[in-house]
Amino acid sequence: MKKSTITIDVQTDENHVPDTITWTASDTSADAAQKAKAMMISFWDGAEKAALRIDLWTKDMMVDEMADFFYQTMMTMADTYGRATQYKEDVEEIKIFAKNFYGKFREKQLKTNKA
Numbered sequence: 001m002k003k004s005t006i007t008i009d010v011q012t013d014e015n016h017v018p019d020t021i022t023w024t025a026s027d028t029s030a031d032a033a034q035k036a037k038a039m040m041i042s043f044w045d046g047a048e049k050a051a052l053r054i055d056l057w058t059k060d061m062m063v064d065e066m067a068d069f070f071y072q073t074m075m076t077m078a079d080t081y082g083r084a085t086q087y088k089e090d091v092e093e094i095k096i097f098a099k100n101f102y103g104k105f106r107e108k109q110l111k112t113n114k115a
Contacts (some may be wrong), residue, residue, distance in 0.1 A: 008039065010056060018058045037061040038069050067105040074098035 022033040023042040038057035039045045045052055057066065078094035081087070 007034070008041075013059070018056050021056060021058060037065060040073060051081070064109065067102065071098055071102040071105075 003026075007025075008021065008023045010021050013019050021036045021039055023036060023039075024030070024033045036091060038061050039053045039054070043052045044050075075095060075098050078091045078098065081094065086097035
């Protein structure tokens with residue numbers, strides 16, 4: 001059996017706000033640690049029937065980057081759900097929600113930038 005390792009390093013400021021997030025994985029061709037501005041990790045605890053999450057973002061993560069991150073994450077979650085369940089209608093519903101979410105964000109940004 002093969003073992004893979006993912007290592008995540010988070011450096012925080014004096015107020016425990018993330019300054020930098022870097023990660024490495026044993027099964028990647030990257031030679032150096034990869035930088036990230038945000039991360040969302042979820043684990044399923046089958047015994048407790050509960051999702052365990054770690055959501056972090058650095059203080060230099062911009063609001064528009066967060067919206068892009070959420071949109072792309074929701075689209076990927078829809079694809080993952082589809083592969084796991086084969087429920088195509090539900091996948092499409094998740095993607096419609098993600099597109100509407102992103103569209104509403106863009107509208108807010110346009111209004112904010114015009115003001």
